[in-house]
Amino acid sequence: MAIFGSIIKSLIDLKESFTTEGEAEKNQEEVLKELLRKAKDTAFGKHYNFEEILESDNIQQEFTRRVPYFDYNKIDKEWWHKYHDGEENVTWPGRPPYFALSSGTTGKSSKRIPVTDEMLESIRNAGIKQVSALSNFDLPPDFFEKDIMMLGSSTDLQKEGDHEEGEISGISASNIPFWFKGYYKPGEEISKIDEWDDRVQKIAETAKDWDIGALSGIPSWMELMLKKVIEYHNLNNIHEIWPNLQVYTSGGVAFEPYEKSFKALLGKPVQVIDTYLASEGFLALQNRPDTSSMKLILDNGVYFEFVPFKPDYIKEDGSLTEDAPVVTLAEVEEDVDYVLLISTVSGAWRYLIGDTIKFTDKEKNEIRITGRTKFFLNVVGSQLSVNKMNDAVQELENQFDIKIPEFVVAAKRSEEDNEYYHYWYLGTEDNADNDKLAEALDNALKNANKNYKVARGKALHGVKVTTIDPNMFHEWNARNKKKGGQVKMEKVMNEEKLQDWQEFLKEQGAIN
Template sequence: MPIIGNIIKKAIELTDTLSDEVSPQEAQEEVLRSLLKKAKNTAFGKHYGFEEILSSDNPQKEFARRVPSHDYDKMAREWWNRVLAGEEDITWPGKPDYFALSSGTTSNSKHIPVTDDLLAAIRSTGIQQILSLSEFDLPPSFFEKQIMMLGSSTHLKEKDGHLEGEISGISASNIPFWFDIYYKPGKEISAIDDWDTRIQRIAEKARDWDIGSLSGIPAWIELMLKRVIEYHGVKNIHEIWPNLMVYTSGGVALDPYKKSLEKLLAHPLVYIDTYLASEGFLAFQSRPDTKSMKLSLENGIYFEFVPFEEKNMQDDGTVHPDAEVLTINEVEEYKNYVLLISTVSGAWRYMIGDTVQFTDKARCEIEITGRTKFFLNVVGSQLSVHQMEKAISHLNEKYTIDIKEFIVAAVQRNGEYIHHWYMGCDECSDNQEVTKTLDEFLQEHNKNYKVARSKALKGVEVTLIPSDVFYDWSEATKKKGGQVKIPRVMKEEQFLEWEEFVKSKSATF
């Protein structure tokens, strides 16, 4: 009998039952006041009059009026470069010990401050996520199993008095001592920089562990599982980890990967989605009967929402200075919003780059619908990444195939625009039928795309390539593993570089 597991499960259920519910509006008002109070004597706080904002009749509206929105470039140029240079009390009291190096889809060189307060906030939200497991009907034995956290290397680089690395590596290097018995692959293996070497060590040690859950970006989790299966010569991962029950994903949509992941399993897993970015732990799936995620409203992040409409956006994809800004109580369900966050790391009205929509306002549950700079709209098609992923899921279901990676761009052919898609599919051959179905689905589900296809968007082209080409490109241009994400939408210049890379690999497929 799993005695410890029973105790842990009952404690989680009791704690979740006793937790007090506060209104979203009250929780966010308190978070904003706390942020402003703590940062009022920083250079940023003095510049924008945090004292006066706090004493106003409506701090939320006054905050939005006085403080402009910032994307990363503006925040870094005007403030964070001073923090990076070692100055104190710039956007948050003191100076941070860590900087998260973003390896997302928009930049290779972001340095985002990670304060002790942010790490504490991430841990607090993590505890809330653990408490929510009481909703998932997991057996007591699950709570005694180990957790495979496949993030970036915990071997952080020391530079100019601070440490640098990806946020998953920074978080893992700061896990509490009591979590060591659950955390795999452990600190020694996690510190290995080279991803392939780290995965090989995981494969070698896999039989020594009793893994109950996985955590990481789907593409890299899948490659890790394949390596473990191959190394031990078994049919599926449950022959190595029979008690594997849960997969916690984050960073990218999980649905496109489920089909290929489940080929590596003896039985399906419980899938839980999270929204953990370099700037903080924003949301997590808190119940089993939804794919949406609950915003973390009480842990050091203040949220604002800009309706994702042409009037609110500038040509470079940033928020217009006069944009309409809504608080948590003013949003509506199933409308796209650009997300602005202010955090305990000294990010202020910061445009994280994602668009979201509320699927359940009462529960404060959202889903990520795309990236502000990754909407395909060169000829008015207004295609979001969310819609693209739904189209890919439709193709997978209709043709019983397995497309999980794709890249698309609007490019010119003979002076006219087309959408050119590259899709990773190891079992596909008839791209004409795939192209026709893709085009029909998008026209049916997006009226702007349908109008564009009758006017300036003259065609759709699909090129099917092996999935490994996407991962090889990621390794060649960035690196494998960790928080690295493959972009879904490219501008034409980057797309031409991608096509040259594909051509260079064409002899292998």
């Protein structure tokens, strides 16, 4: 009998039974007040007069009125770069001990996002909430004695002056509590291996020594790791080496596009639990079964705002127009796409994280990630968001009985007839006719999006599909020094990036 596991499960159940929901809107007001209080004497707080905002009758409204939107480029150019010039008390008291490197999904240069001690505490608190939420899932006591594979970036952080730099998953893993280290795999030694391929090779070699009960990581890279373990040990599926695997904690991107290909690697079903850990903070987690939605964490150092996701408010680079309206948690509506803004204990203020979300249950404050502002394709009025693209690709998977874990799309004029087309590249190892895929994809998008249907009758002449090996997407990331860890594949390219992509595929022999 799993006595130790039973004790842990009982403690989790007990903690969950004493945890109250609280008042979400009140929690958010208190978070904002505390953020403003702590940062009022920083250069940022003085510039935007946080002291006066705190004295106003409606702090949320006054905060919105006085402080503009910031994306990374703007806040780094105006504020965060000062940390690297030796300044302190810039947007948060003191100096951050870490900077999270995030190259995101566009561009080759890494963003450097401050990570304060308060943010690390916030992430740890969110992790405890996630563990507590496991009491809502039907898991046996012995699950709580199994190892947990956290597939993130390297924990071998780079020392830069008085701070360290690395991806947020590596920073988080390098600060895990001592009591968790016995469960944490692949362990400190392997986690410090910098090269992704070398790290995964070592994981495959050592896999037989572990009793993995849970996996955690971004779906695309988790798939590659599982395939490597299966190949190395000549297995039919991952459960042949990890028979007690019961939970997969996904994060950062929608899991649905990867669901079919992921399940093909399993010997039996596992519980998929979504989380939302970004470089800027741990924002939401799935706290109950029978849903793919996540509950926003509203009392943990992050203040949320929401901008309706409409073409008039989104610039070509994915940033917001200055006149874009904003709503608070109290004002959101279900099934409406919003651009997410956050203010945090790391000194991000009204910060455009780049994700779009929608509320699936306002009462429970549950959301789903629906896409990225930079993944919005509107070159010829098609107004395609990435969630519509994901849905259409899933329809192709079902209709043609194939797996398509990765895709990318761009709009450009054809050299043959000078008409605009959407060029789709679908990553699949299965055989399918490109013309039939194009027709089905086009029809699915027409049925799902009236703006796309209108565009197809006007400026958008058609759809062209090319199927390629899914590994091409990973090698593309590798070429751009973005393999593994927190990396998410871009879904929409502009014409310049498309040309680079096509030349890369020709070099790899993937297309003629």
